[in-house]
Amino acid sequence: MNGRKREGTVEIPCGRRRLRHRKPTYKARAEVAGDAAWEVGGGHISEEGVDSKTRRSEGPLLEPGFRRRRDCVTAPKAQRTPFEKVRVLQRKLYRAAKAQPQRTFGVLYDKVCRLEVLEVAWDQVRRNRGAAGVDGETIEAIEARGVLGFLLALREELISERYRPQAVRRVFIPKPDGRQRPLGIPGVKDRVAQAAVRIVIEPLFEASFRAGSYGFRPKRGAKQAIYDIRKWVTYGYDRVIDLDLKSYFDTISHELLIKLVQRRVRDPRVLRLIRRWLRAGVMHDGVREETLIGSPQGAVISPLLSNIYLHPLDLYWEREVKATKMVRYADDLVVLCRWKPPETYMPKLRQFLARLRVTVNEDKTRMVAAREGFDFLGVHFRKQPTRRDPQRSFCYCWPSRRSMQRVRDKVKAILDRNTLPSLKEKLDQLNPVLRGWSAYFNWLNSAQHFRKVDQYVTFKLRRWLQAKHQRRRRAFWKTPLAYWREAGVYGIQGRIAPTR
Incomplete structure (x- = not known):
């Protein structure tokens, strides 16, 4: 044995005893799937992207031989994308707002000015396409000129507080009843700035929004609202108030809306941006009109502001009228009643909406039984006996x-x-x-x-x-x-x- 080496072993002298130490084979690797490496909290150390569950002597970089390594570490993989950075920011804001429901956030403007936030905002605006604003600048023209230069210029305007929104362009689209619905189309630069503000403040309000609100919210939509209506009507909530609000977006009070936003946002520069967007004015046929009330349909931030404005209604109805179920999609809502007739709840509904300075459209508001059928979100709901068991009823839905x-x-x-x-x-x-x-x-x-x-x-x-x-x-x-x-x-x- 003296001086001899067997294949795969190394002799290490240690006093009188000689230990045989087998050559290490590094087979362990830190496999982190998806966004797990970037989760906030958990069992990770403070270094970003480092897996604390893997020992120092293990990992993909210790695998002997490049050909045997399955997951090569490259520079693009080691760096996080703007979307991942924004998701980390939104998770932190959401968890902080969820843990402290009464907390207000006073330092948010610096997050709006981050380049990765503006990049994600641009990506959202680009995917939605849309027409040009009053300046005539299109998304295609910005892409041809250079997106990075456009975002850096917008970031500089936001940091120096020289940014001023333009008036929105007024267009009209036909409604199903023959009338026309006014839309306000902001410029591309204003849409990107609004998307950046929405990215930052939306998690703060998402932590407080109720389960009965489905419109323009992440991971929620019309299908979830339709499914819940069918479920509750089948369970016995078969007396329906089909409520219609009269010109909701055009009657939103700026003063009341800012007060509701201030329940979560205290940053004066963010509030100043929202005020300027609300009062930017409307350009129609070359004439600029002041907007002292209402939020333009077509603006990127308007859906979030509309949910903030009607959030007190969701909160009040959930706490005070527990014998009903309210399902709201933006300004369209239905109230499902079980024990009492719908006429019992209409005075409370009108009274609270009057406090929000919103008017009920009496011509389109209906109080019906589910067996007669009603329409919501393009779907007709009707409760009727099933084919297999006529003694049982089910809420059927079709276009x-x-x-x-x-x-x-x-x-x-x-x-x-x-x-x-x-x-x-x-x-x-x-x-x-x-x-x-x-x-x-x-x-x-x-x-x-x-x-x-x-x-x-x-x-x-x-x-x-x-x-x-x-x-x-x-x-x-x-x-x-x-x-x-x-x-x-x-x-x-x-x-x-x-x-x-």
Whole structure:
């Protein structure tokens, strides 16, 4: 044994005894999945991205041989992206606000001016696209000129407090009842600044928002609201108040809104930005109008401000009227009653909304039984006996008449009398409409309605092809359904998803 070495062992002299020490094989590696390395709190040390659960003698960098290493550490992987940094910031703000419900935050403006926050805000504005504001500057023009330079210039304006918002451009879109809805479109720079402020202050208010609010909130939406309404109506809350607010966004009080924002935000510079956006004015036909009341629909920060404004209503109703369930999506809300008739709760509802300086639209407000049916968020709800057991009732949901008419109008507008484009060009416009419409309703009781929409689409396609090829024979109408599927038409019939 003296002087001899066996393969895989090393002799280490230690006094009279000689120990055999096997060569180390470094097989352990720190595997951190997703955002786990960047979580706030937990069992990690203060160094960012370091896994404290792995010993110092272990880790991917100690793996002998580059070829055997499965996860190579590169510079892009070692650095966090702007989105991850913003998520860490939002988690910290949310947890601080959740732990102390009465706390107000006074130092937020520096977080709005961070470059990573502005980068995430730009990404949100870019994905939403949108038209240009009064300055005529588009997203495409900024991308061609350079996004980084645009963000650095905006950051410099915010830091030096030289930033001033422009007036919003007033446009009108048709409403289902024939009237027109005014929209205010801010400039791209104002949209990015509003998105940055929303990124910072939204976690503070999300910690206080109630479970009955679903509109324009992260990880919540119309499907959750529809599901809860169906659940509560099935459980016996089958007397409904379908409430409509009259010109809600145009009647928001600036003074009351700022007071509600100050319950969480005390930074004077952030409050000053919100005031300036509210009072930026409206430009229509070259004439600038002052805005002393209301929040423009179309602004990035308006959905959050609308939820802040109606949050006292959610809080009051949850604490004082516990025998009902309120489901609110922005300014659309329903109250589901169980024991008492809906007329009992209307005086309280009107009284509290008057304190918020909001008016109830009496012409559109309805008090109905769920067996008669009501519409909400484009869905028709109706409680009726089940097929298997007539003694039991269930709340069935399907697309409302207005939703059916809306998709027919879109199909009709695409398949107009313009026969110059090819069938593929028409389908490139038609399929996204059908795909998006079916994705919203495919988990409801919509099989019959999907079949009707499919029949209408094939009918309009036959009429369009008949005009394009100038064929008037009746045999042209016997085109099989398989022909349209092979041609690339997105069929929605049979795409009902199973309910979880």
